[in-house]
Amino acid sequence: MSQREWIEKDFYKDLGVSSDASQEDIKKAYRKLARDLHPDANPGDAAAEERFKSVSEANAVLSDPAKRKEYDETRRMFASGGYGGGFQPSGGGFSGGSTTFDLGDLFGGGGAGDGGLGDLFGGLFNRGATPGGGANRSRPRRGGDIETETTLDFRDAVQGVTVPLRLTSPAPCTTCHGSGAEPGTSPRVCPQCNGSGIVSRNQGAFGFSEPCDECRGSGSIIDSPCRDCRGSGVQERTRTITVRVPPGIKDGSRIRLAGQGEAGLRGAPSGDLFVVVHVRPDRVFGRDGDNLTLVLPVSYGELVLGSTVSVPTLDGRVGLKIPAGTADGRVLRVRGRGVPKRGGGAGDLLVTVKVAIPQKLDEQATEALRDYLRAEEAGGFDPREGWAGA
CATH class of the missing domain: 2.60.260.20 (Urease metallochaperone UreE, N-terminal domain)
Incomplete structure (x- = not known):
């Protein structure tokens, strides 16, 4: 996906909230949509499954205040044409209002820490920069966080309990163990970007950097994709995990289970699972x-x-x-x-x-x-x- 394609996604629209919605509103909207669109509630409905994926992707960005800020700032800059005014060619760069900008500076070409679009895209696409300003070898994207709920009796919540949770979510493929390659084969380094996941293109006096089309920004190519996950390293799978609820937990508390969320693509780290605990009132206590x-x-x-x-x-x-x-x-x-x-x-x-x-x-x-x-x-x-x- 190119930078422009990513920016043009309207995550607020996907969740049905306004751009100034609070984090609590975003969380509530995601919970409702995820519950309504979950594959378990819509067996065989491909449209609902695609919508479920879009909603999950939107929540992964908007539920994280840092990612949301970067997303909002980047969209504002592109919507307005730049910093404070429309971009117009001006010699070796672009002019925005009364100031001239070099496009290389905007996309982080001036070195690490410049605060340009390169820094924004680095965070949004999970792409870092070397001390000299160049891109590191691209890493596959971390899996998204997911949230589920459980309801406990009052006494179990007070004393602590271990409960099983049944989840349907993206998980590492059991056939290729998350690599995306058919068993017995391995991914190879992309020859077009040399494993960086990023290619630079020159257009006149300007240079542009964007995810590599050949490997889609992953830095590697799979010649023999896994037949079960089609090269993604991820499968939609129903699994049962055991959650230990600590004694004294309160109604509405969230438990974080690191690495139990959605699987990352091609062996990238999994996201986290957040369990929201509800407590039933007790007749005596x-x-x-x-x-x-x-x-x-x-x-x-x-x-x-x-x-x-x-x-x-x-x-x-x-x-x-x-x-x-x-x-x-x-x-x-x-x-x-x-x-x-x-x-x-x-x-x-x-x-x-x-x-x-x-x-x-x-x-x-x-x-x-x-x-x-x-x-x-x-x-x-x-x-x-x-x-x-x-």
Whole structure:
């Protein structure tokens, strides 16, 4: 692909977002499209598969702030015709506004670190430069990052768990082991670019550098392409990987698995896999940072007289002492029974006591309660003393 072809791709349009979309908007748009267009959801649909690849390519650039910045800057420069004005021939270079530029400088010909288009394309095409400004031997492009999701029960998320994930994504070809060449053969150095992946062309007084047409910028030619991957070194493959979720992970967290993303072309490094973890609410426990929370139903008598009750934890039950005279809604703490911490230890279990009111009493209990209320009044207890100006 030539530089101009690459620049003319509208990655924002592919994802259906505006050019000023936030990183979060880009992530949401990619998730939805990837889910809708995934080959597993559209078996045999070639159009959906091509669209899935386009969306993945767009996300690989726009989800990376550095690549996105380079992409935006390069497109702006080409859309406007150059730095601040249209490019017009002017002697040995181009004039943009009141300034004259040498095209070699724009494409990085003036040496490393000039900040011209050569630097931009170097990052976008994964192409580096030697200290003298020349191009290194081209390296096959790294595979794209991919993202998937998993949902865990609350207790598994708190305690940590190992889960299998089934993925369909580009992976190294099992026949050629990613080389792209038929077993028993090897790629050879491209004679046109001498393995650099880049060719220079002269047009009048100017020189242009672009990916080699012969090897498509890879620097090598495969005479006998692998019959299974057709020379790409990559196959769309369904695989199962095991993911270890660390204890204490929170809802919405992302786990990065290096090298588990899309396979790179012709043996290039694979991208990374990001797993977004969702956590189901628990019927008993809640969470406050590293602390677990729960609401404990108690009787009025247990609060007034004091008691020891059994409460659940993540690893069994413990006895909780309720002091006499405890107020309804008070929070009692059980130390070390909360969420495991990364550096060791655990948070606490915070227990909120809440009086459970009986909906129906038999005659004996009703009479006993009346006796108690009379005794309260005789003893001078007024629950509303000092309340609302009383």
